[in-house]
Every structure is written in C-alpha cells, then in structure tokens.
Amino acid sequence: MPLWKCQVCGLVLEGPEPPDKCPRCGAPKEQFKLLSDQEAQLVTRSRKSNYLHMKAVTLLQELLKIAEEGIQDNLDPPCVKIFTEEKEFALLTIQKIMAELEVHMKKGKWG
Ligand SMILES: [Zn+2]
Structure with a gap:
C-alpha cells in the first residue's frame, strides 16, 4: 500500500x-x-522499531513493579541489592527509550 x-x-x-x-x-x-519505495521502507522500519521500544517499556514497567515489591519485602541485604539494581536498570532504560522515541517524533522525517 x-x-x-x-x-x-x-x-x-x-x-x-x-x-x-x-x-x-x-x-x-x-x-x-x-x-518512494526506499522512503516507505524507512517509515515501516522506524514504526517497527518504535513498536519494539514500546513493548520493551511495558516489560521494564513490569520489572519495576517486581523490583519494588522485592525491595518492600526486604528479606535480606543481598536480595534487596538485586531488586535495587533491577529497579535502577528498569528506570534508566525506560528513560533512555523515552528520550529516543522523543527524538524520533521531533525528527518527524520517518513518520
Ligand atoms: Zn499535515
């Protein structure tokens, strides 16, 4: 199409x-x-990439919830340390993805 x-x-x-x-x-x-076909292909690929980013954000938000629950549970310091690292990773990666998506929108050249 x-x-x-x-x-x-x-x-x-x-x-x-x-x-x-x-x-x-x-x-x-x-x-x-x-x-052109070439331009259309870029748009399609860019849309796919945006879709994958959004899927990753959904998973990271889930990880964030799990990590927060683990921190709350507070079984022992090694567990809390792992959950804290998970939380930091999830937050940082979500921020990076959102920043990248914003760049895509601003560029606006691939739709
Ligand atoms: Zn218009």
Whole structure:
C-alpha cells in the first residue's frame, strides 16, 4: 500500500490515494507527496522499531513493579541489592527509550 507524506506537517498516511485534506494540519490533498519505495521502507522500519521500544517499556514497567515489591519485602541485604539494581536498570532504560522515541517524533522525517 502506498505511503503519502504531508509536506506541511510531516504526517505519513497509508492508502491507495492521498486524503482530501491532512487530518493533522488540514493541508489540502496537493500537499501530499507519494513516498518512494526506499522512503516507505524507512517509515515501516522506524514504526517497527518504535513498536519494539514500546513493548520493551511495558516489560521494564513490569520489572519495576517486581523490583519494588522485592525491595518492600526486604528479606535480606543481598536480595534487596538485586531488586535495587533491577529497579535502577528498569528506570534508566525506560528513560533512555523515552528520550529516543522523543527524538524520533521531533525528527518527524520517518513518520
Ligand atoms: Zn499535515
């Protein structure tokens, strides 16, 4: 399915034809440009990568909950140490992913 990019706001849409007007910025149909195969592939790959990042965030949030429960449980110092490291890892990695996703959005060039 062809991909169309709004030249005004960068929104990328999939469809046999461009929309009558951009659902994001209201630009007319003429502002939509058909992406080349190469450009379309970048968009598809970028979307996949974003999806994988979001999946990882979901898992890390789960790990965060587990780690916090373990810290609360407070069985003994070695256990608390492991849970604390898990918590730090999860928090740091979530931050990194969110920062990277924000860069993707700002660049806006791959939809
Ligand atoms: Zn637009």
